[in-house]
Amino acid sequence: MxxxxxxxxxxxxxxxxxxxxxxxxxxxxxxxxxxxxxxxxxxxxxxxxxxxxxxxxxxxxxxxxxxxxxxxxxxxxxxxxxxxxxxxxxxxxxxxxxxxxxxxxxxxxxxxxxxxxxxxxxxxxxxxxxxxxxxxxxxxxxxxxxxxxxxxxxxxxxxxxxxxxxxxxxxxxxxxxxxxxxxxxxxxxxxxxxxxxxxxxxxxxxxxxxxxxxxxxxxxxxLLAHLFDVHPDAIRELDPAKITPLLAERDRLKAEVKEREQQLSEIDNQLTAELGDAEIAQANNQILYTAKKNGVFANKRFEEAHPEIAARLRKTVSVLDVEAVKEQHPDEYRAHRARVIRPAKPRKKAA
CATH class of the missing domain: 3.90.320.10 (Lambda Exonuclease; Chain A)
Structure with a gap:
């Protein structure tokens, strides 16, 4: 009912x-x-x-x-x-x-x-x-x-x-x-x-x-990843009056994100420099911030600095062979790839 x-x-x-x-x-x-x-x-x-x-x-x-x-x-x-x-x-x-x-x-x-x-x-x-x-x-x-x-x-x-x-x-x-x-x-x-x-x-x-x-x-x-059965290289005509402002705003936001990330890195570096060889910053017996060595492990840098240890402590990990999936099951492979927005480069005007 x-x-x-x-x-x-x-x-x-x-x-x-x-x-x-x-x-x-x-x-x-x-x-x-x-x-x-x-x-x-x-x-x-x-x-x-x-x-x-x-x-x-x-x-x-x-x-x-x-x-x-x-x-x-x-x-x-x-x-x-x-x-x-x-x-x-x-x-x-x-x-x-x-x-x-x-x-x-x-x-x-x-x-x-x-x-x-x-x-x-x-x-x-x-x-x-x-x-x-x-x-x-x-x-x-x-x-x-x-x-x-x-x-x-x-x-x-x-x-x-x-x-x-x-x-x-x-x-x-x-x-x-x-x-x-x-x-x-x-x-x-x-x-x-x-x-x-x-x-x-x-x-x-x-x-x-x-x-x-x-x-x-x-x-x-x-939702969008599963909503459409995407056809390879299919073309759809869109209204530039609607799409052009979206692409322009996307470019602006990406540039702003990059700038903010650089500003954040600059501040983090300044705070790290202030600590020197210490891990904990405090003032008036209150902790302000910490910078401990508990972040992401730098695999490549470790292997370059200690190749003998790296060779001795390698292990085999079972992972999905993505290249084999791509080659043997191309349709299923494509169905599980994310869609990536890549704005076209502006055409060069003829001389």
């Missing part, structure tokens, strides 16, 4: 109708997501999602996103996160003296395109009914959670508050398998107003077939 056909369902939260129960098969769950903007979508709408960009989300909502390879590590992380959701929710309940239960996918009573799949409804909270979102995160992300909440899950909770109509929500996270954090997030009308406006503009783009601008995120780069 589409979102518009759900309008007769009763409210299960102050402003949320239950349009799908918890535990739906993955295919049905993903199909429901196409009807609007969900909690995991709002960060992408704002360009703040780690793995999804606005253009990728737009194509997904339009049903125009081709099947994309999903990294094995990301698939495994999602599966483990799903398995641990019950543990995280139960631990949250024990630590807060509440009880939790699955709820499912909600639709806003007045805005059918506003959807959210809440992990658990919470009962017994001192300030009334609410919900908790459960996250499993790696040890590498611990610093992001030490003194607060990363933007992406915080936005997801705010969106859940907006759809459900609750006064607050909770976020519970298991980090590195042995550190548990939970925070309460209160309703912020100003932020919710901004999120609703952004979501509404995005849904209008989806319905009007008006794609958002191409951004520079890793998610968009990855």
């Amino acid at each position: 589409t979102a518009t056909k759900m309008s007769g369902l009763p409210l299960v939260t102050p402003t949320g109708r239950l349009i799908a129960p918890a535990g739906l098969p993955r295919e049905e769950f993903l199909a429901n997501r196409l009807a609007g903007i969900g909690g995991s979508d709002i960060a992408a709408v704002l360009g703040m999602h780690r793995h999804t960009s606005p253009i990728k989300l737009y194509l997904e909502k339009r049903g125009e996103l081709p099947p994309l390879p999903r990294p094995a590590w990301l698939e495994e992380a999602a599966d483990i996160g799903s398995d641990l959701e019950e543990f995280i929710a139960s631990r949250f309940a024990r630590m807060t003296g509440t009880w939790v239960e699955p709820i499912g996918t909600l639709q806003h009573v007045d805005r059918a395109w506003m959807l959210v799949n809440l992990d658990r409804r919470v009962e017994g909270c001192d300030d009334g009914p609410c919900f908790v979102e459960c996250k499993n995160r790696s040890e590498y992300q611990f610093e992001d959670w030490r003194d607060g909440v990363p933007d992406e899950p915080a936005l997801q909770v705010h969106w859940g508050i907006g759809v459900s109509g609750y006064s607050h929500g909770h976020l519970a996270a298991l980090i590195g398998g042995n550190k548990f954090r939970h925070v309460r997030i209160d309703r912020d009308e100003q932020l919710l107003s901004h999120l609703v406006e952004a979501g509404e503009r995005f849904m209008k783009r989806v319905l009007d077939g008006d794609p958002p601008p191409i951004d520079g995120s890793d998610a968009t780069t990855e």
Whole structure:
């Protein structure tokens, strides 16, 4: 059923109708997501999602996103996160003296395109009914959670508050398998107003077939790498009025990056010179900076300075023979090469 056909369902939260129960098969769950903007979508709408960009989300909502390879590590992380959701929710309940239960996918009573799949409804909270979102995160992300909440899950909770109509929500996270954090997030009308406006503009783009601008995120780069079946040496006529300014801005930015890199190297060299043979700089018993010998190892310089040691300590490493792939499987080789922008050199004017 589409979102518009759900309008007769009763409210299960102050402003949320239950349009799908918890535990739906993955295919049905993903199909429901196409009807609007969900909690995991709002960060992408704002360009703040780690793995999804606005253009990728737009194509997904339009049903125009081709099947994309999903990294094995990301698939495994999602599966483990799903398995641990019950543990995280139960631990949250024990630590807060509440009880939790699955709820499912909600639709806003007045805005059918506003959807959210809440992990658990919470009962017994001192300030009334609410919900908790459960996250499993790696040890590498611990610093992001030490003194607060990363933007992406915080936005997801705010969106859940907006759809459900609750006064607050909770976020519970298991980090590195042995550190548990939970925070309460209160309703912020100003932020919710901004999120609703952004979501509404995005849904209008989806319905009007008006794609958002191409951004520079890793998610968009990855999308473009798989979006087109590139034909070797194919030519497409483009509008120079649109392309020429882009190429000029690209040249300007590359020159600026080079200049900034040179300026940064100059400052680093000055700081290194100030230290001399020391590794730690301090003033008034406070450390200012360090310059320890813990950077990249200079293989070539080492081999030139100590050829005997280098010869004795060489080891054989198993690596993919890229040249053999290129020769024996040219189509597969080309499909996995990155596209590189190389502006054409200006033509010389005839004398």
